[in-house]
Amino acid sequence: EEVLRLKLVNTAAAAETLSAVTFTNTTVGPGSVADRDAEWQSLQLTFPGRTGVVGVGRQPTGTFSGGTVTFAGLDEEIAAGDSLVLRVTSGASLLARDGDQLDLAVADSLALSFSRPVDLRGTFPVAPAGAFAVDGMVAAQLPVNTKNLASNLLTGSVLNLSLDVLIPANGYEADTLRAINLRNDGTALPGTDLERIEAWVDLDADGVFEPNGDDASGWIAQLVDTGNRWEATGISVPVPAGGRRLFISCDVADAAAFGATFRPLLTVGSPGSGLIMASNNDGPMDLEVGNPASQTITTVDRVTLGKVAVAPGTASPDAQDVVVLRITATNDYTVPKTLTGLTVTNRTTGPGAPSQTDLDSEVGQLRLRADSLATPDLAQAIFTSGRGVFNGFNVTLQAGETRDLLVTADLEFLKASDGDVIGAELSGEADVTFSDATTAVASWPLDSGAAWTVDGMVSAQITSHGAPNATLGPSEGPALALDVTLPANGYRDDILRGLTVVNVGTATPADIGQMELWRDGGDG
Known part of the structure; x- marks a missing residue:
């Protein structure tokens, strides 16, 4: 999205050329300069309204480093009495800390470089009011590992790995997991099919679920069925910078229904985000997070x-x-x-x-x-x-x-x-x-x-019958210029409400006395 717009007005009698511009990262947050730089996605500089001049189509990009980003080699000419608009677009990266206020500014006159010395007037820093608050956790910050997940859950089996997801820290700061909310996007029923759902952390950080081995002390809680979700509350799991891997396991009942499925998803919003964090960096905010495939309850010989x-x-x-x-x-x-x-x-x-x-x-x-x-x-x-x-x-x-x-x-x-x-x-x-x-x-x-x-109509659906070549003198016509068969809406009838045609010839509007639209009487 747009994060800053700057307008330069050339009041001189001669053209001036902008060579480079530097923006300063004025993000407010407790992190270091490097931490706050990493909170930004790549920045893109464009010049709205520039048509037929140097720079059309160019979209320089850059990233903050050391608290600034410089776009050099611009070569954007501003004619005498003309203006140039600079538009910067960007957004929060996946490393952004919840609660930080992203912002940027043109710090001083030295941030603008021209091809020759100019008398630059204005009030610095150029820093429009407001900032962009970082709020919440999104699905892209929660990578799911499916490598060690089985497709089947055998009846009577216990400690089956059903979700393996990396919980992010709050940007550059450590955080604490306070609650977990899951829903089953499958048909397995609590108690009847699934006797127990548990949460664990990867204690030895080796990426392998080992409930009877190195991760035995990483048990967090047994999740409770509330009727519309499974939840674990009142927990306190430290999440260091770099994140911590969360495992969800299930125990399958001996008499579980063959073919019943389990696909645990971290929920979005009400009645509770999938992950509740001490920092309020709760999420996911946008999409439920879980495995792309369901696990199916089965036995051998099938x-x-x-x-x-x-x-x-x-x-x-x-x-x-x-x-x-x-x-x-x-x-x-x-x-x-x-x-x-x-x-x-x-x-x-x-x-x-x-x-x-x-x-x-x-x-x-x-x-x-x-x-x-x-x-x-x-x-x-x-x-x-x-x-x-x-x-x-x-x-x-x-x-x-x-x-x-x-x-x-x-x-x-x-x-x-x-x-x-x-x-x-x-x-x-x-x-x-x-x-x-x-x-x-x-x-x-x-x-x-x-x-x-x-959605839509494509050219392949329109049949062109061509039009004969003709030489017309003044006031002659009408002459057939376009002959097409328009499609119905697939198998449904439709009604034409409007038609726009483009002249690909050289005649000007003054050369054409009148355009008329006709429909075929049925004989082609």
């Missing part, structure tokens, strides 16, 4: 399927390879298992009551891949009656192996309707086929949360 979260987004009508479903498959058998078929259900929605045929038509092609989007298609399918059937492929899961499966969609640009939301799910065990008798468990239906909202 293949367990789990969902991997896919963030919603927007897609143009001609978008290709948008991920509509991502799942994991874990083989708990002691022998290899081979997946040979997969059927996905169309969960696309639209306003009103569109037919299933219309919704199916919005997706031109479904693609199935294993492990990543960079791998070749295993199979292709189309939606028919709300179902897409993949077959004729083999994905082998070795004993104990977990693999990713991704389903992507290519939208059909003449059918995709603006505002519709494209999605898919795996509805049940019958939609998964193996080469031999295999039990597949999951928390059905499996839905990654992918929701792609169709």
Whole structure:
């Protein structure tokens, strides 16, 4: 965001050229100069309103060091009687301390350098009123490590690692963790499926959860189920500069439901932030933080399927390879298992009551891949009656192996309707086929949360029929200048409310007597 705007007015009779400008970090906080410099993101200098002059398109960047940042080599000319606006944009870095007031200023006349000596007049320092308060903790400050997390939770197992996250200090200052709030973005029930949720710190800082070893003394608390979240209050965990790793473990009941899932997330806001800190640097403020994939309760001798979260987004009508479903498959058998078929259900929605045929038509092609989007298609399918059937492929899961499966969609640009939301799910065990008798468990239906909202019109949807070459004398016409077929809104009718055309020829507005818009009577 904009953090400072400065206007230089040249009242001299000749042009002057700005060569360099230095800004001073006037952030208020208890840290050292280096600490306060590190609280800023990279700064960017732009010159709003400059058109057709030296410097157009240039956006010098810099970072504070030793309390200042200098943008040199600017070569920005200010004509006699003209002015130059300097705009600085930046923001708080992930190292910013909650409560500090970010600010910057032009300290004195020496902070502005010109190509030759000038009579610089003004009141220094140039420091607009107000500052930018640092407030709270964001998700980007809470990196999650998934390396040591198992996909499955066996019934009757204890001390399963379910979340491994680094708690940040309050910027450059140490802090203290006072409370933890989690919610389960899964289906496992407190007591019935999950007997115990506990919090630990990585006492020996080796990044490995060792509840029966080096981290045994790092136990913090058992979290209590409040009905809508799990919480631990009244705790006091020192968090040094550099942060401290937090582990969340779970114990699974012997009679836990097969296929129930556990995905602990640090909550946002009411009824309590995921992490309550002594400094009031509570968070996350913006997004819940947790594992991208759920852990599924299972036993041996089964293949367990789990969902991997896919963030919603927007897609143009001609978008290709948008991920509509991502799942994991874990083989708990002691022998290899081979997946040979997969059927996905169309969960696309639209306003009103569109037919299933219309919704199916919005997706031109479904693609199935294993492990990543960079791998070749295993199979292709189309939606028919709300179902897409993949077959004729083999994905082998070795004993104990977990693999990713991704389903992507290519939208059909003449059918995709603006505002519709494209999605898919795996509805049940019958939609998964193996080469031999295999039990597949999951928390059905499996839905990654992918929701792609169709947005806009693209050029591929507009058919141009061209226009004949013609020579026109004065007062002659009308002559056909543009002949196009405009699309409906996918499978829906639409109404044209406005049209803007651009002249790519050389005629001026004075050369054109009148522009008229016509619609075809139906014969082309």
